[in-house]
Amino acid sequence: xxxxxxxxxxxxxxxxxxxxxxxxxxxxxxxxxxxxxxxxxxxxxxxxxxxxxxxxxxxxxxxxxxxxxxxxxxxxxxxxxxxxxxxxxxxxxxxxxxxxxxxxxxxxxxxxxxxxxxxxxxxxxxxxxxxxxxxxxxxxxxxxxxxxxxxxxxxxxxxxxxxxxxxxxxxxxxxxxxxxxxxxxxxxxxxxxxxxxxxxxxxxxxxxxxxxxxxxxxxxxxxxxxxxxxxxxxxxxxxxxxxxxxxxxxxxxxxxxxxxxxxxxxxxxxxxxxxxxxxxxxxxxxxxxxxxxxxxxxxxxxxxxxxxxxxxxxxxxxxxxxxxx
Numbered sequence: 001x002x003x004x005x006x007x008x009x010x011x012x013x014x015x016x017x018x019x020x021x022x023x024x025x026x027x028x029x030x031x032x033x034x035x036x037x038x039x040x041x042x043x044x045x046x047x048x049x050x051x052x053x054x055x056x057x058x059x060x061x062x063x064x065x066x067x068x069x070x071x072x073x074x075x076x077x078x079x080x081x082x083x084x085x086x087x088x089x090x091x092x093x094x095x096x097x098x099x100x101x102x103x104x105x106x107x108x109x110x111x112x113x114x115x116x117x118x119x120x121x122x123x124x125x126x127x128x129x130x131x132x133x134x135x136x137x138x139x140x141x142x143x144x145x146x147x148x149x150x151x152x153x154x155x156x157x158x159x160x161x162x163x164x165x166x167x168x169x170x171x172x173x174x175x176x177x178x179x180x181x182x183x184x185x186x187x188x189x190x191x192x193x194x195x196x197x198x199x200x201x202x203x204x205x206x207x208x209x210x211x212x213x214x215x216x217x218x219x220x221x222x223x224x225x226x227x228x229x230x231x232x233x234x235x236x237x238x239x240x241x242x243x244x245x246x247x248x249x250x251x252x253x254x255x256x257x258x259x260x261x262x263x264x265x266x267x268x269x270x271x272x273x274x275x276x277x278x279x280x281x282x283x284x285x286x287x288x289x290x291x292x293x294x295x296x297x298x299x300x301x302x303x304x305x306x307x308x309x310x311x312x313x314x315x316x317x318x319x320x321x322x323x324x325x
């Protein structure tokens with residue numbers, strides 16, 4: 001697994017994008033160093049200070065002393081020093097929209113490091129973008145739902161969402177895990193690492209299970225577990241594909257309830273209710289705020305089953321939601 005060092009120029013990076021950046025980079029390896037640089041005495045860094053209070057990022061103080069690019073210079077010196085001292089760090093992520101970092105990127109590549117640049121699309125010039133091995137814009141990062149497990153919600157209001165929420169959490173962990181060789185499976189051990197990157201204190205005992213294998217195996221309609229047949233077995237996880245028979249059916253309805261990043265949609269045809277996960281909204285409506293009573297059009301991926309014993313199976317599943325005006 002790749003080892004990653006992340007350097008934030010906090011004076012030209014919005015703090016709100018930090019969870020998305022960490023999620024994006026975590027899918028590429030193990031983040032060992034996270035450093036954010038700024039003059040933290042300046043008023044406009046307060047939002048960053050709030051973010052650092054809940055994210056394990058080391059804050060590096062640098063007064064400007066009437067110098068231009070004072071922060072940039074410290075970032076460059078520290079990154080080069082880290083690259084020379086740590087052969088095990090193979091990826092350097094430079095988070096900044098300041099085009100002057102292109103020279104640091106080139107120097108790191110000369111030292112044998114892979115460089116990932118992340119910045120704002122309108123501000124980043126070609127020389128900065130092209131100096132990196134890979135470049136991603138803030139605007140293209142997938143939104144992160146920090147309440148995906150509903151742990152901060154009132155249990156009374158979120159009970160019927162819990163099973164659905166854990167399914168989405170596991171799907172996200174699977175999707176962020178590298179596929180094994182040329183297969184459509186991932187190693188169970190690596191998927192578990194992805195789970196812990198999302199939530200380091202995740203414990204299967206909270207869900208009545210003893211092992212990761214037992215826990216993921218319990219979602220038999222979402223994942224298939226296999227092994228290599230050897231004495232000391234290696235386990236693989238495959239995500240089961242959605243039912244293609246319902247994948248082309250669209251319906252309309254209204255948002256009935258909303259808790260955190262989830263909604264329940266009541267269909268106009270009275271067929272039942274459908275769970276919906278906010279990140280699966282149609283890209284055209286990504287910036288829209290979903291509200292109770294809102295009229296929507298959605299793609300059915302699972303029909304409701306009114307005879308089911310629990311709400312997870314009783315409700316249907318919806319995706320590709322579009323807002324109707």
